[in-house]
Amino acid sequence: MSNLSEKVQAVFQEPGCVKNRAKSDKERKKGCTKQLQPGAAAGGCAFDGAKIALQPITDVVHLVHGPIACEGNSWDNRGSKSSDSHLYRMGFTTDIQEMDVVYGGEKRLFRAIKEAIDRYDPPAVFVYQTCVPALIGDDIDAVCQAAKKQFGRPIVPVQSPGFAGSKNLGNKLAGEALLDHVIGTEEPAYTTPCDVNIIGEYNLAGELWQVKPLLDQLGIRILACISGNAKYQEIASCHRAKATILVCSKAMINIARKMEEKYGIPFFEGSFYGISDMSDALRHLARLLVGRGAPEELLSKTEILIRREEQKAWEKLKTYQKQLAGKRVLLITGGVKSWSVVSALQEVGMEIVGTSVKKSTDEDKERIKKLMGEEAHMIEEMTPREMYRMLKEARADIMLSGGRSQFVALKAKMPWLDINQERHHAYAGYDGMVALVAEIDRALSNPVWQEVRLPAPWQEA
Amino acid sequence: MADVITSRKACSVSPLKMSQPIGGALALMGIHGCMPVLHGSQGCTAFGLVLFVRHFREMIPLQTTAMNEVTTILGGMENIEQALLNIAQRAKPQIVGICSTGLTETKGDDVVGYLKLIRQRRPELADLPVVYVSTPDFKGAFQDGWAKTVSQIVEELVEPAAMRIDDQINLLAGSHLSPGDLEEIRQIVESFGFRTILLPDLSGSLDGHIPEDFTPTTLGGTRLEEIRRMGSSRATIAIGEQMRGAALALEMKTGVPHILVDRLMGLRSVDRFLHLLAELSGRPVPQIYHRQRSQLVDAMLDGHFFFGGVKVAIGAEPDLLQNVGHWLAELGCELKAAVSTTESIVFADLPAERVRIGDLEDLEREALGCQLLLTHSHGRQMAARLQIPFYRIGLPIFDRLGAAHQVLVGYRGSRNFLFDVANLLITAREEEEGTHWPGRGPHEEAARACECQEEDQKTG
Numbered sequence: 052m053s054n055l056s057e058k059v060q061a062v063f064q065e066p067g068c069v070k071n072r073a074k075s076d077k078e079r080k081k082g083c084t085k086q087l088q089p090g091a092a093a094g095g096c097a098f099d100g101a102k103i104a105l106q107p108i109t110d111v112v113h114l115v116h117g118p119i120a121c122e123g124n125s126w127d128n129r130g131s132k133s134s135d136s137h138l139y140r141m142g143f144t145t146d147i148q149e150m151d152v153v154y155g156g157e158k159r160l161f162r163a164i165k166e167a168i169d170r171y172d173p174p175a176v177f178v179y180q181t182c183v184p185a186l187i188g189d190d191i192d193a194v195c196q197a198a199k200k201q202f203g204r205p206i207v208p209v210q211s212p213g214f215a216g217s218k219n220l221g222n223k224l225a226g227e228a229l230l231d232h233v234i235g236t237e238e239p240a241y242t243t244p245c246d247v248n249i250i251g252e253y254n255l256a257g258e259l260w261q262v263k264p265l266l267d268q269l270g271i272r273i274l275a276c277i278s279g280n281a282k283y284q285e286i287a288s289c290h291r292a293k294a295t296i297l298v299c300s301k302a303m304i305n306i307a308r309k310m311e312e313k314y315g316i317p318f319f320e321g322s323f324y325g326i327s328d329m330s331d332a333l334r335h336l337a338r339l340l341v342g343r344g345a346p347e348e349l350l351s352k353t354e355i356l357i358r359r360e361e362q363k364a365w366e367k368l369k370t371y372q373k374q375l376a377g378k379r380v381l382l383i384t385g386g387v388k389s390w391s392v393v394s395a396l397q398e399v400g401m402e403i404v405g406t407s408v409k410k411s412t413d414e415d416k417e418r419i420k421k422l423m424g425e426e427a428h429m430i431e432e433m434t435p436r437e438m439y440r441m442l443k444e445a446r447a448d449i450m451l452s453g454g455r456s457q458f459v460a461l462k463a464k465m466p467w468l469d470i471n472q473e474r475h476h477a478y479a480g481y482d483g484m485v486a487l488v489a490e491i492d493r494a495l496s497n498p499v500w501q502e503v504r505l506p507a508p509w510q511e512a
Numbered sequence: 513m514a515d516v517i518t519s520r521k522a523c524s525v526s527p528l529k530m531s532q533p534i535g536g537a538l539a540l541m542g543i544h545g546c547m548p549v550l551h552g553s554q555g556c557t558a559f560g561l562v563l564f565v566r567h568f569r570e571m572i573p574l575q576t577t578a579m580n581e582v583t584t585i586l587g588g589m590e591n592i593e594q595a596l597l598n599i600a601q602r603a604k605p606q607i608v609g610i611c612s613t614g615l616t617e618t619k620g621d622d623v624v625g626y627l628k629l630i631r632q633r634r635p636e637l638a639d640l641p642v643v644y645v646s647t648p649d650f651k652g653a654f655q656d657g658w659a660k661t662v663s664q665i666v667e668e669l670v671e672p673a674a675m676r677i678d679d680q681i682n683l684l685a686g687s688h689l690s691p692g693d694l695e696e697i698r699q700i701v702e703s704f705g706f707r708t709i710l711l712p713d714l715s716g717s718l719d720g721h722i723p724e725d726f727t728p729t730t731l732g733g734t735r736l737e738e739i740r741r742m743g744s745s746r747a748t749i750a751i752g753e754q755m756r757g758a759a760l761a762l763e764m765k766t767g768v769p770h771i772l773v774d775r776l777m778g779l780r781s782v783d784r785f786l787h788l789l790a791e792l793s794g795r796p797v798p799q800i801y802h803r804q805r806s807q808l809v810d811a812m813l814d815g816h817f818f819f820g821g822v823k824v825a826i827g828a829e830p831d832l833l834q835n836v837g838h839w840l841a842e843l844g845c846e847l848k849a850a851v852s853t854t855e856s857i858v859f860a861d862l863p864a865e866r867v868r869i870g871d872l873e874d875l876e877r878e879a880l881g882c883q884l885l886l887t888h889s890h891g892r893q894m895a896a897r898l899q900i901p902f903y904r905i906g907l908p909i910f911d912r913l914g915a916a917h918q919v920l921v922g923y924r925g926s927r928n929f930l931f932d933v934a935n936l937l938i939t940a941r942e943e944e945e946g947t948h949w950p951g952r953g954p955h956e957e958a959a960r961a962c963e964c965q966e967e968d969q970k971t972g
Contacts, residue, residue: 092576095554126527
């Protein structure tokens with residue numbers, strides 16, 4: 052347990068975090084998770100966060116040590132794609148019973164690791180700690196250590212009991228597990244001066260594959276993506292990369308910063324969402340690589356690629372201008388996406404009537420103001436009831452948000468588009484932004500909206 | 513007679529089972545104006561919520577006491593108190609239901625005691641009924657949590673009555689029934705002139721309708737005053753073996769006699785049900801069911817060609833397994849692999865050699881050589897590996913639309929199920945045969961189809 056609280060403290064001290072730097076020592080110690088309100092809370096737990104961050108590693112067994120709820124109620128519900136192994140999509144759990152709670156679940160966990168290895172022969176097993184075994188004091192670090200010795204392959208403990216905090220904390224705890232037990236334990240077969248790591252990209256709906264071809268054209272090799280479409284061996288040997296791009300800074304900044312500290316790999320925060328953001332990310336990456344010994348011509352090659360791709364994308368976007376100009380968007384999402392999507396939507400003439408900034412940093416907010424003007428309608432928190440009313444009263448034409456609030460829009464008979472983790476369309480890179488606008492157009496132009504709003508003929512007006 | 517085998521594995525792979533608390537929470541969602549709460553960490557609620565959203569494609573009211581490490585160790589009374597106050601103020605529910613989780617049960621929170629103290633301290637909560645159910649994650653399964661919760665609702669809310677209302681019937685519904693099933697059952701019972709009180713009534717709350725305004729609690733379901741009036745009914749019909757406990761509790765408390773109807777799929781089960789209703793009401797079976805029965809018999813005749821000797825694998829909670837298993841056996845299928853989630857008496861007469869309490873990995877191993885798979889959406893991966901037709905039953909069904917309206921019960925439900933499954937088998941056979949027809953590849957097939965259509969258009 053002390054181990055866990057130390058880890059949580061360490062994560063709260065994260066110096067790489069902008070928000071954290073602004074705090075006093077005392078405040079920082081309290082941590083970044085707001086005290087949750089019983090009866091008015093929403094969102095996942097630390098275990099959920101750890102699983103989201105690591106599950107995309109495709110070729111390992113993800114074994115959840117806990118009662119059936121943690122895995123049984125949640126497995127196979129995330130849309131990260133794999134080009135190879137499908138092992139990560141299966142659910143593994145110790146499904147502990149009352150007797151285990153009384154006598155301890157360590158032996159059961161050890162046997163479960165053995166069974167998983169016997170039957171599926173993975174290169175590694177990730178073991179997730181959950182609330183109940185954490186409470187009764189199961190020492191999963193010790194069990195993993197023993198299992199590693201016995202079975203001669205990495206068994207990685209992930210200290211992520213749900214009651215430790217929020218999903219975001221879980222992302223970081225997952226990062227700690229990789230730093231402590233995986234990264235730097237193997238060597239890559241060969242290296243190139245253009246090897247990079249991508250951190251915080253989960254290949255949801257295959258978004259990594261919208262970015263990878265661009266990097267391929269520039270001769271940039273993805274040594275490891277943490278963790279979309281990753282193989283265990285790639286992450287184990289990713290400490291030989293020349294540069295890192297961190298695309299979801301909230302989630303795993305601790306990995307990027309500690310790898311810079313330990314292995315001297317410089318990192319920057321970028322985004323694959325939005326056209327100019329994608330270009331900025333490529334430029335930044337190229338500069339970092341050239342600074343570390345990549346051929347100078349990478350810079351000009353990057354500029355040529357950017358010019359070509361941007362032009363193609365804007366041309367495609369223009370074809371939507373006519374239908375979409377003047378349509379009003381309500382954008383309910385977190386952090387980076389709140390501003391990176393805005394510019395593309397504005398380009399096709401759409402009006403952003405509100406964007407949520409609940410998870411955004413001050414920097415994010417500044418960028419929103421720059422894009423949308425000082426009177427930008429930034430929403431700190433909006434209850435579902437308010438969202439419903441706003442849509443019902445037609446103060447917006449479409450809502451873009453996560454799956455959780457989709458029925459708020461649909462029940463108000465208003466178009467809605469999923470831009471969070473359960474979405475089925477990929478919106479990264481140049482093609483992704485075009486795809487997003489195409490989807491918005493498809494949603495808005497559907498005649499079904501007129502149909503569903505028809506009153507029954509026998510109803511009085 | 514089936515032997516029951518419990519899996520001895522330490523590692524459950526591809527779970528079939530889900531946990532008790534969310535089964536309890538779903539039962540609470542069948543009560544009007546209710547806010548279900550899980551007493552645990554916020555993840556317990558988040559996972560349940562996402563699961564139900566994906567299955568029903570509806571807004572799901574489900575809250576949490578948001579326990580953390582410290583509050584767990586010190587005890588969760590303050591969290592429950594805060595949760596009740598917050599919910600009462602924000603959502604204004606007519607009733608709150610609390611289910612415990614593995615976390616708070618491991619600690620051993622005395623929630624019944626907490627609630628007494630909270631009521632003393634907080635007079636403003638005096639008018640808010642609160643039902644508490646103990647549902648540890650590390651025991652039983654989804655269906656058990658549902659059954660316990662319905663029993664608890666009955667124990668706490670139903671009032672004994674001085675008078676019996678002769679045409680009022682209680683229906684206690686198990687977790688294996690969809691909102692569509694419930695609608696069908698109620699219609700059948702009401703056609704005999706009965707007025708029904710259905711508990712829990714998911715057909716009122718999660719049937720996918722468009723409400724007039726936004727509500728943070730359940731929108732529809734059994735009303736509190738209806739539940740209180742259940743003590744004045746003529747009889748209780750418990751639908752599904754899992755409802756036996758709740759029906760008995762109701763009988764003990766109010767003297768309303770109960771009848772258990774464990775199966776409602778297939779000709780003979782529905783026959784028995786209608787016969788029962790005819791006797792209970794003293795009315796003849798309505799004409800419409802004569803017609804539907806006849807249609808079902810005809811469907812069985814048309815369908816038997818495709819079912820005879822087909823080996824099937826089923827993974828489902830006990831009551832659903834019983835219903836689907838018997839019906840398929842009556843159609844000539846062989847129940848080669850049967851996996852379920854929790855102990856039940858219904859396995860005793862299941863027409864299978866054995867029933868395993870286990871996971872989808874067990875089912876996959878036993879399903880080798882089977883020609884048809886029936887389980888919830890998590891079976892999609894194994895269906896792809898086994899390359900056999902896959903019919904989705906139970907919960908969750910997250911990769912197809914219309915889960916709430918899948919009707920399996922009654923003559924009509926049984927008939928539609930029969931057709932759907934037969935069509936899957938026919939499709940599978942066509943695909944298999946198609947590859948063996950020399951010189952008739954899929955492209956030529958398509959071309960032929962086009963020509964036919966053109967001809968149709970010309971002649972039509």
